[in-house]
Amino acid sequence: MDARVETPYRIFDVTLGRRTILSPNMARLTFVGPQVRQMATLAPDQRIKIFFPSPNGLPPAIPHRADWYDLYKSTPVKDRAPMRTYTIRYLRADECEVDIDFVLHGDNGPASRWAGAANPGDPVQISAPNRAHHGGNQGYEWKPPAGVRNVLLIADLTAVPAAIGVLEELAGLSAPPVTQAFFEIPEPDDRLPVPVWEGLSLHWMVQLEAAAEHRAYGALMIDAAARANLPQGAFSTEAPPDLPEIDVDTVLPWDRADTKSDSFYGWVAGESDAVRRIRNLLVKERGVERTLVNLMGYWRHGRVRD
Ligand SMILES: Cc1cc2nc3c(=O)[nH]c(=O)nc-3n(C[C@H](O)[C@H](O)[C@H](O)COP(=O)(O)OP(=O)(O)OC[C@H]3O[C@@H](n4cnc5c(N)ncnc54)[C@H](O)[C@@H]3O)c2cc1C
Structure with a gap:
């Protein structure tokens, strides 16, 4: 059995499909790829991690393994894909598309820099909820009581x-x-x-x-x-x-x-x-x-x- 599909979160290999400018300081990046069919989102504040190209310019290559984080932390920083936290804005799993809205705050951080300059086809990786996992909910805080007034x-x-x-x-x-x-x-x-x-x-x-x-x-x-x-x-x-x-x-x-x-x-x-x-x-x-x-x-x- 493939243990990967049982984990609450898993790694997704995706590429940039398109960028839509929403406002002077916000762009929607739509990521695409067949693995997105297996992505899930559980709440409007569903958080995910995105891995960007490392300082040496190589695309992220996080292994599809449950212990990826140990390997990640033991990788020298210069070779490590910068990881940043974002929110799933819309997920269209059946169409293999996920939208993430990025604040464009300049070239001072790897995420904002990448989001401002990437071209369709450029790869990133995402750690996001795994549709195949049937267990506890994770990675969001919006849990209002039923009937909140x-x-x-x-x-x-x-x-x-x-x-x-x-x-x-x-x-x-x-x-x-x-x-x-x-x-x-x-x-x-x-x-x-x-x-x-x-x-x-x-x-x-x-x-x-x-x-x-x-x-x-x-x-x-x-x-x-x-x-x-x-x-x-x-x-x-x-x-x-x-x-x-x-x-x-x-x-x-x-x-x-x-x-x-x-x-x-x-x-x-x-x-x-x-x-x-x-x-x-x-x-x-x-x-x-x-x-x-x-x-x-x-x-x-x-x-x-x-
Ligand atoms: C649960 C969660 C969900 C999030 N969801 C989103 C989301 O959907 N969209 C989104 O855009 N961000 C989101 N963020 C925030 C995002 O993770 C940070 O803004 C992150 O620092 C951006 O990474 P970076 O590589 O661009 O900059 P970094 O390398 O982290 O920082 C470089 C410099 O940029 C500054 N900086 C970072 N963010 C901003 C900013 N917004 N405005 C001005 N200066 C900034 C830092 O202070 C630092 O000086 C979320 C964070 C969390 C914890």
């Missing part, structure tokens, strides 16, 4: 693909929850199409239009956390917990929601120091129940993470 989303552009996926899911419900969505974007034209419903209040917060002191990465997200309308059910009945401090230069902040309460559910993702500050603001200052909110650092300004 009030949702808060705060995201910067890296997390907008996942957050719009969440809005699309909610819009399809027979009774979508009251939802506030705050999206920090670099430029006005980075607004992307989203479904709307009565009860959704959508705020595109444009860095270029903000006062100078609010243009730093995440500053508008922090403002949003301070002014969001929170329902009574969002608040803890106890004193705020002692939150352990997080060194965002060494780890990504990652607090998972864990609740069965249908009164409120929060999902916050973006630049790590902004997320750390939002965690303190919501939980310590505003008294939000910690277990009702996912707080996720997606990247760290000035740092390289894989």
Whole structure:
């Protein structure tokens, strides 16, 4: 038996099919290949790893083995395919296509550089959920309780693909929850199409239009956390917990929601120091129940993470 098909995630060999410019700072890259038929996605914030050509210019060649990560870590950095985390935006497994929306932040990182310059046919590899695996769900945090009545989303552009996926899911419900969505974007034209419903209040917060002191990465997200309308059910009945401090230069902040309460559910993702500050603001200052909110650092300004 091929043990590979039983693992929750597996390696997919794909090539770039096409690139679609979505906005000044965002491009949709559609990856294609017969192996995509075996890919799965379990939630709108499904995270995956993408492997790009190594610094020596060679295409990624991660082996299709369950222990690939040990081999990867033992490979010298100069020969190692840079690995970065992204979100499945749309998967059309039957058509062997998967869309991933990339923030184009310049040539300063291997992912953004590759996404800005690659041509159809160029290869990458992806570690993504395996359709053949029948077991526990992995690699996503959007797990709202059934019938949730009030949702808060705060995201910067890296997390907008996942957050719009969440809005699309909610819009399809027979009774979508009251939802506030705050999206920090670099430029006005980075607004992307989203479904709307009565009860959704959508705020595109444009860095270029903000006062100078609010243009730093995440500053508008922090403002949003301070002014969001929170329902009574969002608040803890106890004193705020002692939150352990997080060194965002060494780890990504990652607090998972864990609740069965249908009164409120929060999902916050973006630049790590902004997320750390939002965690303190919501939980310590505003008294939000910690277990009702996912707080996720997606990247760290000035740092390289894989
Ligand atoms: C669960 C999860 C899901 C994610 N989904 C997506 C997604 O769908 N789309 C997406 O675009 N990103 C997504 N990200 C973020 C992405 O992994 C990071 O932005 C990553 O650092 C990009 O790699 P890079 O090689 O371009 O830059 P790196 O080599 O990691 O960094 C190089 C430099 O670029 C800076 N940098 C990194 N990202 C940005 C940015 N967005 N804006 C400005 N400067 C930046 C770094 O601070 C560093 O100084 C996700 C992250 C996580 C954890």
